[in-house]
Amino acid sequence: MSQYYTSTDHFVLIPALMLALFGCAVLLFDFLIFPHPKQRKWLIVFLIIGEIFTGAGLWRQQSFLSSYGLNELTAFNGTLTIDGFALFFNWLFVLLSVLVAIVSYRYLEIENEHHGEYYGLILLAQCGMFFMATGTDLITLFLGLELTALSFYVMVGFLRTQKRSNEAAMKYLLLGAFSSGLLVYGFSLFYGLSGSTKIVDVADALAAREPGDPLVVLAMAAVAVGVLFKVSAAPFHMWAPDAYEGAPTTITAFLATGSKAASFAFLMRIFLGPLESARPTWEPLLIGAAVLSLFIGNIAAVTQTNVKRLLAYSSISHAGYILLGLIAGNETGLIGVAVYVAVYAFMTLGAFLVLVALRRRDLIGEDIEDLAGLMESSPGYAVLMLIFMLSLAGIPPTAGFIGKYYILLALIQTGHYTLAVIAAVFVAVAIYYYFRIVRAMFVSERKETAPLASTFGIKVALAVSGVLTLGIGIYPDPFLRMAGFSLIR
Amino acid sequence: MVSAILFYLFALMILGGAVLMVTRRNAVHAALWLVVTLLGVAGVFLLRSAEFLFVVQIMLYIGGVVLLILFVIMLVNLDAEARQPRFHRQWLLALACAVVVGAEIVYVLLSGLEAFRLAPAVTAVQTGGSTERLADVLFSEYLLPFEIASILLLVAIVGSVVMAKKRI
Amino acid sequence: MAGVPLAWYLILSAILFALGIAGFLFRRNLITMFMSIELMLNAVNLSFVAFSYKFGRVDGQIFTFFVMVVAAAEAAVGLAIILAVFRTRKTLAVDEIDSLKY
Numbered sequence: 001m002s003q004y005y006t007s008t009d010h011f012v013l014i015p016a017l018m019l020a021l022f023g024c025a026v027l028l029f030d031f032l033i034f035p036h037p038k039q040r041k042w043l044i045v046f047l048i049i050g051e052i053f054t055g056a057g058l059w060r061q062q063s064f065l066s067s068y069g070l071n072e073l074t075a076f077n078g079t080l081t082i083d084g085f086a087l088f089f090n091w092l093f094v095l096l097s098v099l100v101a102i103v104s105y106r107y108l109e110i111e112n113e114h115h116g117e118y119y120g121l122i123l124l125a126q127c128g129m130f131f132m133a134t135g136t137d138l139i140t141l142f143l144g145l146e147l148t149a150l151s152f153y154v155m156v157g158f159l160r161t162q163k164r165s166n167e168a169a170m171k172y173l174l175l176g177a178f179s180s181g182l183l184v185y186g187f188s189l190f191y192g193l194s195g196s197t198k199i200v201d202v203a204d205a206l207a208a209r210e211p212g213d214p215l216v217v218l219a220m221a222a223v224a225v226g227v228l229f230k231v232s233a234a235p236f237h238m239w240a241p242d243a244y245e246g247a248p249t250t251i252t253a254f255l256a257t258g259s260k261a262a263s264f265a266f267l268m269r270i271f272l273g274p275l276e277s278a279r280p281t282w283e284p285l286l287i288g289a290a291v292l293s294l295f296i297g298n299i300a301a302v303t304q305t306n307v308k309r310l311l312a313y314s315s316i317s318h319a320g321y322i323l324l325g326l327i328a329g330n331e332t333g334l335i336g337v338a339v340y341v342a343v344y345a346f347m348t349l350g351a352f353l354v355l356v357a358l359r360r361r362d363l364i365g366e367d368i369e370d371l372a373g374l375m376e377s378s379p380g381y382a383v384l385m386l387i388f389m390l391s392l393a394g395i396p397p398t399a400g401f402i403g404k405y406y407i408l409l410a411l412i413q414t415g416h417y418t419l420a421v422i423a424a425v426f427v428a429v430a431i432y433y434y435f436r437i438v439r440a441m442f443v444s445e446r447k448e449t450a451p452l453a454s455t456f457g458i459k460v461a462l463a464v465s466g467v468l469t470l471g472i473g474i475y476p477d478p479f480l481r482m483a484g485f486s487l488i489r
Numbered sequence: 490m491v492s493a494i495l496f497y498l499f500a501l502m503i504l505g506g507a508v509l510m511v512t513r514r515n516a517v518h519a520a521l522w523l524v525v526t527l528l529g530v531a532g533v534f535l536l537r538s539a540e541f542l543f544v545v546q547i548m549l550y551i552g553g554v555v556l557l558i559l560f561v562i563m564l565v566n567l568d569a570e571a572r573q574p575r576f577h578r579q580w581l582l583a584l585a586c587a588v589v590v591g592a593e594i595v596y597v598l599l600s601g602l603e604a605f606r607l608a609p610a611v612t613a614v615q616t617g618g619s620t621e622r623l624a625d626v627l628f629s630e631y632l633l634p635f636e637i638a639s640i641l642l643l644v645a646i647v648g649s650v651v652m653a654k655k656r657i
Numbered sequence: 658m659a660g661v662p663l664a665w666y667l668i669l670s671a672i673l674f675a676l677g678i679a680g681f682l683f684r685r686n687l688i689t690m691f692m693s694i695e696l697m698l699n700a701v702n703l704s705f706v707a708f709s710y711k712f713g714r715v716d717g718q719i720f721t722f723f724v725m726v727v728a729a730a731e732a733a734v735g736l737a738i739i740l741a742v743f744r745t746r747k748t749l750a751v752d753e754i755d756s757l758k759y
């Protein structure tokens with residue numbers, strides 16, 4: 001204990017260091033080196049370089065783990081743990097950040113709010129996500145969560161002159177801060193029950209308590225409500241539709257994928273760590289939240305006319321499916337959570353990116369009617385959107401099917417037949433509203449004459465998410481192998 | 490004996506301040522009652538030998554956060570606000586909800602009080618709560634969270650400038 | 658240790674926490690809702706410090722310190738957002754801020 005920053009610590013921390021370093025550098029370069037608005041594209045290039053360094057750090061960690069046959073590598077006295085789980089989620093964050101950054105240029109130009117801080121905040125938010133997926137100490141997890149959340153509060157309100165955007169930021173912030181309060185109250189009880197902030201110690205202390213101990217239940221309930229807010233599971237979902245609708249569409253894409261994936265990583269760290277022994281007490285709670293999410297998400301989505309809002313409700317229902325994987329809790333279920341989170345991220349990102357492409361100077365492009373006749377005007381986008389919608393509905397041969405297959409399989413393996421049936425029934429409801437979008441694109445009369453003005457970035461990002469969504473569905477083996485590696489051991 | 494009297498005094502400040510903060514119509518009054526609560530909390534920190542936190546509470550919370558809140562109340566004109574109903578229409582429901590939550594927490598805490606003990610793996614080596622010990626542990630064992638907190642504050646600075654400044 | 662037992666500190670913290678929740682749920686002014694969240698965080702800090710004293714370890718105080726940092730950061734960003742909201746619509750009553758509805 002004499003040395004506090006060992007080479008192992010450094011090795012584990014490198015990705016976060018790179019993200020923080022490049023995040024700060026982007027903030028500085030914005031006015032020092034690239035002061036002219038036309039030069040902002042260099043900030044994107046710079047962000048990508050930062051992500052390459054981050055990826056290199058992750059790659060070295062991954063090859064270190066596999067070459068020594070290690071399951072995990074802990075640093076900072078057990079504060080950070082690099083394992084397959086952390087690596088899987090961090091790879092996902094790297095990919096999502098890059099894709100979001102490259103589509104943002106034209107969108108922010110149109111909205112007239114193009115500032116370098118945007119790219120800095122993306123990197124710093126991702127730094128927080130790193131700690132959410134990697135932290136194994138309550139303080140680190142909490143700070144990572146708050147770092148991510150604070151960056152997102154600002155990014156959601158980035159269109160400062162628009163009522164919708166700052167209203168969304170305000171609602172998100174108030175409910176986010178409220179849920180953090182609940183969460184951290186639960187953490188204080190964890191601390192009271194164990195005298196430590198390390199997840200391992202808390203897990204041991206809670207496992208020593210008898211099942212159904214009221215104090216454990218109280219701590220669990222406070223933490224669970226806080227976390228369910230963050231993953232926007234019903235009945236704690238009310239911020240999500242507003243935040244998703246009001247935020248700049250590029251940030252909605254990042255919020256719905258990156259932030260959600262990080263929140264699920266956080267949830268898994270807590271529920272499979274300290275709370276693993278309290279499974280009988282949290283299982284009914286999560287089953288309730290999951291079924292309610294499926295119900296509210298799918299039913300409310302049916303009547304929406306705004307596509308962003310519709311996708312927000314659909315993302316609430318997907319949170320329900322992911323929770324079902326955790327409830328099943330066997331190996332298939334836990335791999336299913338990782339698979340579903342990643343697949344969900346790719347297809348949801350793709351769907352939001354099509355909306356980004358639809359945004360033109362004179363058209364907001366968020367209503368279902370704005371998609372009318374898209375097949376006629378820009379068939380490429382329409383076909384991609386069709387793929388994303390099929391995947392969101394869970395129809396083979398798309399990635400969404402693989403995700404749902406894993407969750408349903410896990411539920412059947414563990415004997416949760418009723419839940420499996422409920423999950424399957426809501427797939428049918430979901431098909432109805434996803435096909436409203438498809439019908440608008442393919443059947444409705446074309447109203448908008450202006451062609452879709454796209455950029456290289458949007459095309460690349462759409463191609464990547466389209467290829468991933470379709471590719472994972474058709475040839476899932478390499479992806480499933482990666483996800484299998486992500487099991488918390 | 491003295492510490493018990495001080496505790497009840499501080500508890501009265503905390504709860505009285507909180508109740509009045511929640512119920513006052515005028516936002517400035519609410520903020521001032523918040524100061525009373527925060528001072529009471531600072532006093533409890535002192536009773537529990539957390540001297541450093543006592544100072545931080547006064548400087549950061551009362552000197553920083555409440556001042557910021559008062560600034561914003563000044564900047565946004567709340568006169569119109571004061572004439573409007575101060576509670577939600579469903580305030581009774583909300584109150585019942587909060588009372589149930591509070592009663593439940595108190596009940597559970599009382600029923601399992603002896604459970605709050607150190608886990609076998611954790612030892613109470615860090616005796617005392619002096620500021621020096623705090624610094625030792627903060628800058629050794631909790632070095633990483635400290636660094637994360639610095640990034641967090643950077644985001645807060647950048648974020649509040651982005652949100653509040655008219656032209657960036 | 659003579660004097661006030663741990664239980665009283667925890668009950669004080671629980672009541673303060675409930676008051677914070679109550680304030681958040683039934684006030685309709687943004688700034689007051691915000692102050693209620695500060696009450697909740699202070700309740701959390703109280704219980705951390707009480708536990709920390711009982712265990713004779715300083716981790717609880719350190720957690721409190723970080724909660725305070727987070728609260729300050731949240732306050733800065735939150736109040737900036739409240740300013741931005743006020744600038745575009747001149748009211749801070751939550752039920753009048755409703756351009757995002759179905």
